[in-house]
Amino acid sequence: MTDTAHRSMSRWFEAAGFHLLLLTAAALLGWLSHQYNLAWDWSDSARNSLHPASRALIARLDAPLRITSFAPENPVLRGQILEVLERYRRLQPLIEIDFVNPAMEPTRTRELGIQVAGELHLSYQGRSENLRVIDEQSISNTIQRLLLRTERWIVGIQGHGERRLDGQANHDLGSLGAELTRKGYRVRELPLGTQGDLPANTGVLVIASPQRDYLAGELRAIERHIEGGGSLLWLLEPDQGPHPAQLLELLGITPLPGTVVDPNAADLGLDNPAIAIVNAYPDHPAVEHFRLVTLYPQAAALSLQPTASWQARALLTTLPRTWNETGPLKGRVARDPQQGELAGPLVLGYSLERRIHDKTQRVIVLGDGDFLSNTYIGNGGNLDLGINLLRWLSGDEGLLDIPSRVANDLLLQLSDTQGAIIGLGFLLILPVALFTAGGLVWWRRGRA
Known part of the structure; x- marks a missing residue:
């Protein structure tokens, strides 16, 4: 066999071996793709x-x-x-x-x-x-x-000027109620005067800023709910509406006089000093990993008188430089210690827990209801905080929120200069480069 024939045979075997290996690799990749389902997302x-x-x-x-x-x-x-x-x-x-x-x-x-x-x-x-x-x-x-195994209601009391969980007025909590419904909770409004007791499947009772006093029988129904181990979210207001003394005493909470004033609001571009800011939260399951700023218009500060049965923790605390202003919120305002105005940080909300009837009871008392109203719930993290608090009260803090994500790479935005450079590259520079490369290859083959 001549050298030329030997080289030709060697090249044939090399080519055949290469194609055989290529087909084997392709078949192996196909088999692996059926055996192992792997995916990568580079979007x-x-x-x-x-x-x-x-x-x-x-x-x-x-x-x-x-x-x-x-x-x-x-x-x-x-x-x-x-x-x-x-x-x-x-x-x-x-x-x-x-x-x-x-x-x-x-x-x-x-x-x-x-x-x-x-x-x-x-x-x-x-x-x-x-x-x-x-x-x-x-x-x-x-x-x-x-995943919510039982139908537990979130019940809002009505009949005394409360904020409604299904209401559309600016002061109502309709946006919060709609979000709760979307996340699987059953939201109900209940005229307490028509019921002897709250429904047995009441998961969380919401008292949202009543404007008129409760009747004695209604107060007893609320007390029975608390004494029976029911969860409660109570939204208070500064110097407005009734604050039933027996309920406050039962929980060990006292609202401070006046409205919280927060000069730090100006740092966020807010021209209303009666909007309190909270930007840090304690190590508490209700606000675990919560990092959003929340705003509280016309809020009341709270004080705690510890009781033997409750384990209370400050949940929402204002920034320094705040105080509870007892005078009119007009013109220049300044703290007057002689009027009982305390320097911040002040507590806007407490969480309370205790073991009762072989279960853990949870209560949250907040000094503001406006932050969850339809007017303000879209500010900062107000909505997310409201959902988190009610999840904790319901014992569903293990359920997670699934935020929607924005696709930021669907639109390529170029300046006029960048567009011109890309267009020039594809229409002129790239064709010239390919033509030049082809000419060089042709010239080198001609010389060989």
Whole structure:
């Protein structure tokens, strides 16, 4: 065999070996992709992956969660739905996904109340809920609602000028009530005068800034709720409305006279000194990892008279330079110690706990209701704080919030100069460079 034939045969074997190895590697990669389901998300803010809060939420599942999509035989629609749901199933094998063609099972579709194509039906341990908006925020919140094992009501007392949890007026708490409902809580308003006692499934009783005194029978019903170990959120107001002495004595809380004045508000561009600022929180489960600034308009400071039964902790504390102003909030105001005006930091809220009837009872008393009103709840972290407090009172602090994430990398913003440079590069410089490289290759081959 000549040298030329030997080299030709060697090159043939090398090429055949290379292609054989390439095919083997491709087959091996295909087999590995079926055996191991791995994914990487390089998008901005990892929007194509589950938020850590969603991951922690589905980790709490201890029984199969069945998700049924009622979608027609449309590959595009089903593919889009499956893409979202697979993010959950990849991390939690207890999640089962199924597709049903509504046209093939009209009876089942009608019985479950399915109304739109692609609507989801989630069922978990005998509880179920339909979902039309298919994104992480909505799906995780639905799972969160299904995880609430018992229907515990958040009950707001009505009939004495209180802020309503379903009200739309500026002073009402309708935005808070709507968010609680969205997160799976049952929010009810109750005219206490028509009830002998609060419903047995009252999870948290809310007393939201009443403007008129409670009747003796109504006070006894509230006392029975507290003495029976029920949770309570009590929103007080400065020098406004009734502050039932027997309830305050039972809890060991006393409102200080006047309204909290906070000169630090000017540092945030606020021109109202009667807005108190809280930007630091204690090591308490209700505000664990909470780092948002919260604002409290027209708030009352509170003092504590410790009792033997309650374990009380300051929950909300103002910044230094604050005081409780007892005079008119007009013109220049300054602290007058002779009028009982105390220098801050002042306490705006206390949490109280005790063991009673073989369970832990939780109470929160705050010196302000405006911060949760429809007018102010969007300021700073007011809404998030309100949700956290009610979660703690309900014993559901283990349930996590799933914030929506903004996709910041969907839009490429370029200046005119940057656009011109890119356009010049693609339209002129790159073609010239390719033409030059091709010419050099041709010239070198011609010389060889």
